Amino acid sequence: MATVTLENLKKSFGRTEVIHGVNIDIADGEFIVIVGPSGCGKSTLLRMVAGLETVTSGKVFIGGHLVNEREPMDRDIAMVFQNYALYPHMSVFDNMAYGLKIAGRSKAEIAERVAAAAHVLQIEPFLDRKPRELSGGQRQRVAMGRAIVRKPAVFLFDEPLSNLDAKLRVQMRLEIKQLQRELGVTSLYVTHDQVEAMTLADRMIVMNEGRADQIGAPLEVYANPQTVFVAGFIGSPPTNFLPALSVSRGSTEELLGIRPEHLRIVGPDKCELRARVVNAEALGAETLVHTRIHSGEYVTVRQEGSRPVPEEGEEVGLGWAKENEMLFFTNGARRY
Amino acid sequence: MVEKRGAALWLTHLGLIVGLFFIFFPIWLAFVASTISQPEIVRPPMPLLPGDRFLENYSKALVSGINAPVARMLFNSAVMALGIAFGKIAISLLSAFAIVYFRFPGRQLFFWLIFLTLMLPVEVRIVPTYEVAAQFGMLNSYSGLIFPLIASATATFLFRQFFLTVPDELAEAARVDGARPMRFFWDILLPMSRTNIAALFVILFIYGWNQYLWPLLITTDPSMNTIVMGIKQMFPSGDDTADWPVIMATSLLAMLPPILVVIGMQRLFIRGLVESEK
Incomplete structure (x- = not known):
């Protein structure tokens, strides 16, 4: 000891x-x-x-x-x-x-x-x-x-x-x-x-x-x-990273990180970000929806298995709560 | 795999039996010759069945021989072969251990120097080696027969290759367990090498047993003769008549120890192989 x-x-x-x-x-x-x-x-x-x-x-x-x-x-x-x-x-x-x-x-x-x-x-x-x-x-x-x-x-x-x-x-x-x-x-x-x-x-x-x-x-x-x-590295599937500007936060020097489990699929009209569904993996208890936003980044959404599975190629809106946002400098350090 | 049935089976066996017969026949003849009397050998055709003088010829060879008793020469050969085999194994185990597990200046250089000696057979260095042995007063002695032949690059190399396949974690686990280097060598490396040691022992024993040129140089006293050179010494020079039955009995006796070693070690060898399988 x-x-x-x-x-x-x-x-x-x-x-x-x-x-x-x-x-x-x-x-x-x-x-x-x-x-x-x-x-x-x-x-x-x-x-x-x-x-x-x-x-x-x-x-x-x-x-x-x-x-x-x-x-x-x-x-x-x-x-x-x-x-x-x-x-x-x-x-x-x-x-x-x-x-x-x-x-x-x-x-x-x-x-x-x-x-x-x-x-x-x-x-x-x-x-x-x-x-x-x-x-x-x-x-x-x-x-x-x-x-x-x-x-x-x-x-x-x-x-x-x-x-x-x-x-x-x-x-x-x-x-x-x-x-x-x-x-x-x-x-x-x-x-x-x-x-x-x-x-x-x-x-x-x-x-x-x-x-x-x-x-x-x-x-x-x-x-x-x-x-x-x-x-x-911690969390599976891994955190999504977007250029902060694409959702009008911070500057070009910053990245916005959001965990897949904090994202929701919402109607295209009341969302933060629009994305196209690339594919959806229904695992039973949960569904992983892989989407691509306009600037080219892939964004993964993790949702309950009971929720409807979106079609491939469908245009969806992504929403999240403000407190789940993580902002990083591009050199890797956390801003908030 | 080839189908083992019908005519092919018999043909392959026939081939093997004929081959065996060809190889075994001279040995059989030697055995026959060692059980009959001198006049019977000289008179053609030579008999193909053993005679009745087995005990007589063999006891004559063992006890009196021609220059020296065969029993004495067998003992000399055994000392030399065992000394060379054990000495070579001990030295090459230790030097391989040093080269693989210790970092010291000139480590690579030493390895290559050892490796280089592979290219120098005994015959090349025999005159300087003889000089050295003579200066040390090792003529007509067991140390003279053994020590100059005891270093072995081949065995060192073999053990080095084996030690390199032993996972590093084993050495580390032993270190954590508190084993100092020599303890690790005794408790772990040595038992793990026993298959290699057994195989090498067979090869080196036969190597030592079959030495001819070196004992011929280093021993002049018939009581220090080894059996392999002793057989040659029995051949008549000039007008003497050869005592062929005794020479043949000696030859067969000379073959016996290597055969026993091979058969005896083979069992250990195979058991070692099976046991160390991971």
């Missing part, structure tokens, strides 16, 4: 800087999700906390101690890898016990702790098997077990669910959340999946090209994105 503090953390590979200075204070027991597209530096950030990458500049504190120069094993962390990284020649029991064995724990204590972790994760029947005899979901559990058996101060997850099928992913997501709540261990979790980020996080870090664009609670980030990137 520990706090984690990153202070102006930077990383360069050769001359290219890939992390441009990240600051965050993570409270004890908090679940932080680092989310962003591939190549944004989120894994590198996590690996710096783990000690698997050197820190170019800045400081990493775990439990109040500066750990920049410490080996991973001395940082009191445990990590779950994307491909699980189970030792292929060892049984599940040995995989989970390996860290404890190196730490020089007694046989009895190791057996007891592995049994307890196996019980929590419901992998007791597999303890004698080799990793290759397990399914993806079971391997995932073993990887989790290897992490929790050591009772670390911080859990680090590097896209742990991305190799699972969709159904299992949802299930494991819930289990990870529950487990983290029960154990109360500070966690950092890297993912590119915004649904995982929204559901798991106490706070999330939205990374964009090596910068933490926004740090905040999921719903706060969703409701109040600070940059064009965050507005476009």
